[in-house]
Amino acid sequence: MSHGWTFITGATGFIGHYVLADLLRRGERCIAMLRNDGARRLPLLRREAAPELVIASDQLRIVDGALPNEWPTWDGTKIDRVVHVAGNTTFRRAGEEPARTNVEGTAQLLAWMDALAIADLTHVSTAYVCGAAPGPAIERIQRTPPQFQNDYEASKWQAEQLVADWAGRGGRRLVVARPAIVTGAYESGRATEFRGFYAVARAVEQLSRSYDERPREQRLQIPLRLRGKADEPNQIVPVDWVARAIARLALDRSASGVFHLAHPRPPSNAEIKRMLETIFDVGGGRFVGDEEIFEASQSAEERAFYGGTQPLAAYFSHSPHFDCSRSLALLGRDAEIPAIDLAYLRRCIDFARARRWGRQMPLHTAETARFGSAYFERFLPANLPNSLVSRVQPVRASIRFVVENHEWLCRFADGRLETVRRDSGAAAGEFGYRTTAAGFWRAISGVVDGEQLFASGEADVFGDIEAALKMSAILREFTREFPCDRGRLEPYLVGA
Ligand SMILES: NC(=O)c1ccc[n+]([C@@H]2O[C@H](COP(=O)([O-])OP(=O)(O)OC[C@H]3O[C@@H](n4cnc5c(N)ncnc54)[C@H](OP(=O)(O)O)[C@@H]3O)[C@@H](O)[C@H]2O)c1
Numbered sequence: 001m002s003h004g005w006t007f008i009t010g011a012t013g014f015i016g017h018y019v020l021a022d023l024l025r026r027g028e029r030c031i032a033m034l035r036n037d038g039a040r041r042l043p044l045l046r047r048e049a050a051p052e053l054v055i056a057s058d059q060l061r062i063v064d065g066a067l068p069n070e071w072p073t074w075d076g077t078k079i080d081r082v083v084h085v086a087g088n089t090t091f092r093r094a095g096e097e098p099a100r101t102n103v104e105g106t107a108q109l110l111a112w113m114d115a116l117a118i119a120d121l122t123h124v125s126t127a128y129v130c131g132a133a134p135g136p137a138i139e140r141i142q143r144t145p146p147q148f149q150n151d152y153e154a155s156k157w158q159a160e161q162l163v164a165d166w167a168g169r170g171g172r173r174l175v176v177a178r179p180a181i182v183t184g185a186y187e188s189g190r191a192t193e194f195r196g197f198y199a200v201a202r203a204v205e206q207l208s209r210s211y212d213e214r215p216r217e218q219r220l221q222i223p224l225r226l227r228g229k230a231d232e233p234n235q236i237v238p239v240d241w242v243a244r245a246i247a248r249l250a251l252d253r254s255a256s257g258v259f260h261l262a263h264p265r266p267p268s269n270a271e272i273k274r275m276l277e278t279i280f281d282v283g284g285g286r287f288v289g290d291e292e293i294f295e296a297s298q299s300a301e302e303r304a305f306y307g308g309t310q311p312l313a314a315y316f317s318h319s320p321h322f323d324c325s326r327s328l329a330l331l332g333r334d335a336e337i338p339a340i341d342l343a344y345l346r347r348c349i350d351f352a353r354a355r356r357w358g359r360q361m362p363l364h365t366a367e368t369a370r371f372g373s374a375y376f377e378r379f380l381p382a383n384l385p386n387s388l389v390s391r392v393q394p395v396r397a398s399i400r401f402v403v404e405n406h407e408w409l410c411r412f413a414d415g416r417l418e419t420v421r422r423d424s425g426a427a428a429g430e431f432g433y434r435t436t437a438a439g440f441w442r443a444i445s446g447v448v449d450g451e452q453l454f455a456s457g458e459a460d461v462f463g464d465i466e467a468a469l470k471m472s473a474i475l476r477e478f479t480r481e482f483p484c485d486r487g488r489l490e491p492y493l494v495g496a
Contacts, residue, residue: 004080006250007031007118009067009109012038012045014193015124015182016085018243021050023083026247029059031079033086035066048190067105071112081120082113083250089195091150091455094447102155103162110166121163122175122250127235127262127322129157129178136321139258141176149318173256175249179242180235180262180322186338189347194358197236199455201276201349202357203305208280210304210465220283223299230270230287232319235262238344241337245327248334255330262322267340269319275342279349304465358436358458368404368437373422374492375444376401376408379484381417382492389477390415397471400432400463403440407432431463433472446483449476 006023010016011032020042023030034042039062046053063072067086088101106123113121130137131146131153141164148154160176167174183198184191191198211219242261249255267275269287277283298306328335338344352358384390394415401408409421433450435443439458442448450472453459461468 003029004078005029005031005061006081006083007033007079008083008085009033010084010086010124012041013085013087014191015179015239015242015246017042017045017049017192018185018239019083019085019246021046021053022243022247023250024055024059025050025053026251028251029061031061031063031077033063033065033072035064035070038062045192049185067101068108071108074116079116079118081122081250082109082118083122083124083246084109085124085246087124087156089152089193090448090452091152092452093151094452098152098155099158102152103158106159106162110162119172121166121172122177122246123159123163124246125160125176125178126153126156127178127180127260127320128153129160130320131157132318133320136323137260138323139178139260139326141258173253175255176258177246177249178258178260178262178322179246180237180260182239182242183236184238184348184351185240186238186344187347189344189349189351191239191348191351191355192358194352194355195455197348198352198357201279201345201352202460204276204280204282205353206460206465207301207305208282210301211282219281222282222284222301224285224301224305225288226269226273226285227289228269228287228319230273231268233263233266233321234269234272234319235266235322236272236340237261237263237337244334245331248331252330257326259327259330260322260324261327262324263337263340264324264328264335265339272340272345275345278342279346300466303469357460368440369406370493371486371489372401372403372406372408372440374489375440375484376410377420377422378492379482379489380410381420383482384415384417384478387415387478387481389474389481393474395471395474397467398430399468399471402432402434404437431461431465431468431471433459433461433468435459441485443475444479444484446479446481449473 006028008016008020008023008030011020011030012034020030020032032038032042042062064070065072084106086101086105088098090098093099110121113119127137128149129142131148133146141160142157143161145154145157148157163174163176166172181196183196194202207222207224208219211222245259245261249259273285273287277285324335395412396414398409398411401410406422410417411419435453435458439453443450443453443459450459450469454461461472
């Protein structure tokens with residue numbers, strides 16, 4: 001045990017709050033840099049993740065700050081080490097992210113550490129900095145950029161270059177921890193983010209629901225071609241194991257360099273598929289090469305499945321082998337990960353379902369109703385007639401928009417919004433979208449598309465899935481033409 005302070009970023013995140021709990025459990029004194037209402041969220045998260053944990057009154061301090069530019073004013077407290085977990089996990093560029101947080105944020109963190117003479121950094125990266133490179137990924141900083149599969153990987157690779165340059169200046173200790181795809185805690189299945197593996201599981205659940213009324217033989221023969229190779233490894237790792245390894249690496253002065261936090265005996269794609277089929281009582285999918293799945297030849301089931309999991313498609317077709325020899329050698333018994341088996345996946349999915357795949361109940365339901373009404377009942381009818389996309393692709397459909405526990409049934413005809421009914425209950429719509437209050441703001445902002453919201457678990461579709469996915473591309477165009485936020489909605493609040 002050391003007696004200095006450990007400064008941690010990202011402590012309200014999925015991985016970060018488990019890392020913080022582990023550091024505290026080991027008796028460390030921690031300073032967590034949080035933004036927004038992090039100070040309110042953190043105790044709730046910690047109580048859920050580690051209910052047994054009792055900490056001393058002077059063991060945890062909270063300071064305000066945000067990457068890249070908002071740093072706490074420092075009172076001179078001696079910091080022994082920084083554990084940098086914060087990151088932006090958006091796959092495709094949205095505004096300045098993910099580079100602003102991951103690259104610029106890391107650069108500013110290093111400058112801040114230098115100013116305070118802090119020479120010990122544990123940087124949380126990702127195993128997927130290897131991009132689409134063939135062959136096993138090794139536990140070493142890769143100086144030549146591989147071909148990246150998305151902007152997120154590129155930003156995390158750039159951050160690794162920065163921290164490696166920093167460590168190369170001498171007199172500093174650097175650990176780069178590279179987790180694979182992180183899933184729920186092993187015993188409870190508890191998670192707070194439902195991306196990655198969860199987006200795939202949710203797509204299977206939706207397919208299974210769309211077969212609810214069909215005979216069992218059909219449920220077991222769903223015509224679905226899956227991108228990927230059946231016998232390739234599928235790398236998912238439980239969050240509590242990942243956090244334990246990060247905390248251990250951060251505190252072990254003998255550790256330095258890169259460590260893959262991946263499963264040494266991962267299940268194959270085929271095994272994961274079989275487990276998901278058992279859990280959702282479906283069957284029929286088969287693995288094929290990428291080239292076999294042409295847009296035009298996709299079945300409705302395939303379009304629905306890939307519509308929701310598009311940003312992840314690359315991970316099915318390219319499953320790198322992660323060399324874990326350094327982490328196995330250093331972590332010893334701590335490197336032992338329990339098997340990823342059916343019982344574990346069931347616990348993860350049961351938990352995700354209980355949390356409605358991450359869609360929490362509203363904190364401010366009245367506010368959701370007010371802003372939702374302003375948008376659907378006034379902003380949309382006012383701006384739709386001036387929209388190019390509504391003239392080029394005039395829509396005729398009844399669509400339900402559900403935000404938290406409020407809903408609006410919108411009837412579109414010839415590029416206009418004919419009627420809007422609020423809280424229409426069971427009123428029929430051909431299809432619809434369901435999201436959280438946070439998802440609503442992101443959806444109308446014009447910087448993210450529906451696909452990203454579906455993949456991150458922030459929104460889902462119901463009813464005629466194919467029509468809903470087609471329509472989400474049109475809505476995306478509209479939000480680009482008419483981006484909206486709280487300020488822009490204010491004038492439409494009258495009477496809401
Ligand atoms: N989850 C995975 O499967 C996975 C796999 C490999 C690597 N990783 C890496 O692990 C790290 C944590 O991921 P996660 O899954 O725990 O993500 P997460 O749940 O989205 O949490 C991200 C954390 O970073 C904070 N954060 C984000 N942007 C920030 C900014 N601009 N300034 C300050 N804080 C900011 C968030 O604060 P708020 O709560 O205030 O938003 C939150 O605490 C990331 O670096 C990610 O690249 C994740």
